[in-house]
Amino acid sequence: MSAPVTYRKMNGAGNEILVVDLRRVPDRLSADDVRAIAAGPATGFDQLMALLPTRTDGVDARVRIFNRDGSIAGTCGNGARCIAAVVMDETGRAESVFETDAGLLLARRAEGGRITVDMGAPRFRWDEIPLAEPFPDTRAIELQIGPIDAPILHSPSVVSMGNPHAIFWVDDADAFDLERLGPLLENHPMFPERANISLAEVTGKDAIKLRVWERGAGITLACGSAACATAVAAARTGRTGRSVAVTLPGGTLDILWRESDGHVLMTGPWELESTGELTLPATAA
Helix, strand or coil, rough: CCCCCCEEEEEEEEEEEEEEEEECCCCCCCHHHHHHHHHHHCCCCCCCEEECCCCCCCCCCEEEEEEECCCCEEEHHHHHHHHHHHHHHHHHCEEEEEEEEEEEEEECCCHHHCCECCCCEEEEECCCCCCCCCCCCCCCCCCCCCCCCCCEEEEEEEECCEEEEEEEEECHHHHHHHHHHHHHHCCHHHHHHHCEEEEEEECCCCCCEEEEEEEECCCCCCCHHHHHHHHHHHCCCCCCEEEEEEEECCCEHHHHHHHHCCEEEECCCCEEEEEEECCCCHHHH
């Protein structure tokens, strides 16, 4: 790449997001490029959102989402709020629509400078998540880690929000060594595409405390799709209602699992930290 491209370092509830604008250049990011950018002192991220030229009428941009290990992510709720903020600032509109590998994302401005993203409908069938073997009821599957007679974690709910999630229900989300357990569960044979791993502590009928090991990124301050998956799973299992405040280390996200069409609406903050330019593949040097 000869011409530099602009980037914006942003965060959504503490989830570090790097937005790279490739809409006016023909270049694409390789996994090596992504890992090199992630290693940069000014450009480290949890997810990189590459804005690409759209292929569909009525869509503001196409988005390719990368984890910091260079792998592709199907969706990123916190990143969606960040790119929505960028595009709505450009267009002056209060709404935006994006293409992702998981489908269309719709976003709109909400009260207090926050942004609401329509994350679409969750998927529950075992082969849509996907799992390695059939389970007729994905509200709790047979999976545990630790001794068979005294497992450390067991019986997670599993949901796809365009990416796979396993939610373990615990009494104290802080009582587990997620840095050790996260990679074991992310790469468990039950998850052929790996999985995002959440420890969920229900603190009220409309409140959940959450810690997340994010697939391809590790422990993160926030994960929007995990908050959505957890809220849906909590409602499915009768732990909460359909409207929940999910508190993560980086902040709180308001999740509504809309009854009329089954879509999940996520509302939360975003912040611009810095801007700059980078040149590929020179970033690897």
